[in-house]
Amino acid sequence: MTAHIKFDDVTVQYPIYNSRSMSLRNHLVRISTGGHIESDAKHVQIVTALKNANFEIKEGDSVGLIGHNGAGKSTMLRTMAGVYTPVQGRVTRKGRVATMLDLGAGMDPELSGYENITRMSMLLGLNKNDIAANIKDIEEFTELGNFLQLPVRTYSAGMATRLMFAVATSTKPDILLVDEMFGTGDAEFQAKARERMINLIRSVGIFVFASHSLEIVRQYCNRFFHLEHGAVREITREDVEAKLD
Amino acid sequence: MAWSDIRARYKRSVLGPGWITISTAIGVTGLGFVWSYLFKIDRASYVPLLTVGLVLWQFISGCINEAVSVFTRQANIIRNLSLPLSVHPAQLLLRHIINLAHTLPLFFIVSLILGQPLSLEAFWAIPDFVLVVLNMFWMALLVGILGARFRDLEYLIGMIMPMMMFFTPVMYRPNALPPLMQKFMWLNPFGDMIEIIRYPLLGETVPTHLLLMNVAMLVVGGGATLALFNAKRNRIAFWV
Numbered sequence: 001m002t003a004h005i006k007f008d009d010v011t012v013q014y015p016i017y018n019s020r021s022m023s024l025r026n027h028l029v030r031i032s033t034g035g036h037i038e039s040d041a042k043h044v045q046i047v048t049a050l051k052n053a054n055f056e057i058k059e060g061d062s063v064g065l066i067g068h069n070g071a072g073k074s075t076m077l078r079t080m081a082g083v084y085t086p087v088q089g090r091v092t093r094k095g096r097v098a099t100m101l102d103l104g105a106g107m108d109p110e111l112s113g114y115e116n117i118t119r120m121s122m123l124l125g126l127n128k129n130d131i132a133a134n135i136k137d138i139e140e141f142t143e144l145g146n147f148l149q150l151p152v153r154t155y156s157a158g159m160a161t162r163l164m165f166a167v168a169t170s171t172k173p174d175i176l177l178v179d180e181m182f183g184t185g186d187a188e189f190q191a192k193a194r195e196r197m198i199n200l201i202r203s204v205g206i207f208v209f210a211s212h213s214l215e216i217v218r219q220y221c222n223r224f225f226h227l228e229h230g231a232v233r234e235i236t237r238e239d240v241e242a243k244l245d
Numbered sequence: 246m247a248w249s250d251i252r253a254r255y256k257r258s259v260l261g262p263g264w265i266t267i268s269t270a271i272g273v274t275g276l277g278f279v280w281s282y283l284f285k286i287d288r289a290s291y292v293p294l295l296t297v298g299l300v301l302w303q304f305i306s307g308c309i310n311e312a313v314s315v316f317t318r319q320a321n322i323i324r325n326l327s328l329p330l331s332v333h334p335a336q337l338l339l340r341h342i343i344n345l346a347h348t349l350p351l352f353f354i355v356s357l358i359l360g361q362p363l364s365l366e367a368f369w370a371i372p373d374f375v376l377v378v379l380n381m382f383w384m385a386l387l388v389g390i391l392g393a394r395f396r397d398l399e400y401l402i403g404m405i406m407p408m409m410m411f412f413t414p415v416m417y418r419p420n421a422l423p424p425l426m427q428k429f430m431w432l433n434p435f436g437d438m439i440e441i442i443r444y445p446l447l448g449e450t451v452p453t454h455l456l457l458m459n460v461a462m463l464v465v466g467g468g469a470t471l472a473l474f475n476a477k478r479n480r481i482a483f484w485v
Contacts, residue, residue: 014483015480015483017484019396022394022395022396022397023395023396023397024391024395024397024398024401025397027395078324078482081325081326081327082327083323083324083325083326083327083482084482084483085479085482097327099325099326101324101325102321102324102325105321105322105324105325105326106321106322106326123322123326123328124326
């Protein structure tokens, strides 16, 4: 299947609730007093995280999303993944999506390493045969050995990261969406992780990567989107290099 | 997915669900003896009806109590993966059905010990249970959506549910009440759900109005919840 993502005039807004507006009691007080008391509860800040985004990503594209904190990089990835729905415009997507946004979505610390591999893989949309085929590869990559039979809560942070990373990179999607994730674990693991990541990127149709690090983005991507306050602008490699200097 | 989750949990604690059976058995024995003595009712007929009531109440209140945080507790999954949201309440329901499968046999054991005959009528409990599960699903979904938006609903539910136990025919039959109160009792959805299963299990035919009540609940409540869900499903990812 040829992977394809198209954004037509997409705007994503989301509400930011403060603790008062998340309270049913405060809403009831506000309604029953005609809004005199707890008028704060009604106040909900609307954030426009993505404004009129228009672009098309085709098979073979590796897109780097760059921008400051809060520029809308993560929102963009979640919208591409179908987690967030735009309030306006249309997202068209073709191909099987895998996300690496927060590592370890669906990890249950009470379950053993093996059980978590199955659980997380299923959440990523793999079937039993795929998982069985991946197990050996994951065992080798994580080097966790017998620890995989123990509950994940007994793992050190580094060990848990290895497992999460190994599972997340064991899928063979058409579209891969990655949020800033390099630079975890010790140096040896980082080198291994990088190699695994590069292999994965080569195997997917579309790769979208959000990062602060222009250096890494330049290395992996062939198209560059600059985000600023929710506005998307495509820039050239020269622009990125100019920013680097 | 839900299945794997349950299997994993099940494997982990062999005695886990067994504990529920044991604690329920102790509760039923204790309450059955004391209450039948206090109310001066025939133990042989009272203890089975108490067992069904308690076991079903555990199922219902367990579902509702956990449904409040069904989306918020899965926030990590919801915010990262594009899965149908109804998976989460379905999984919750399935887990409680499995728990129920561990406690409901107590009814048959109790009936056997006390020499209460079981009639073929008891098979009607199966389609009735399907109806109860469907009703439970929309309730869990509704409470889950509201719980994701209003975080203090969790405390409200935690406060109301133990109280509801006394307004629900758990430890008694509604027909032991004066006629006017009986009518009110039929307005309690939890009571209707318990009674529609209790009637056939005790070898009695389900009254038509009870069946209608349960079906109406499913149509009206299920419809309203589905409408709410369709209107708000895109917002849940932002709420959790």
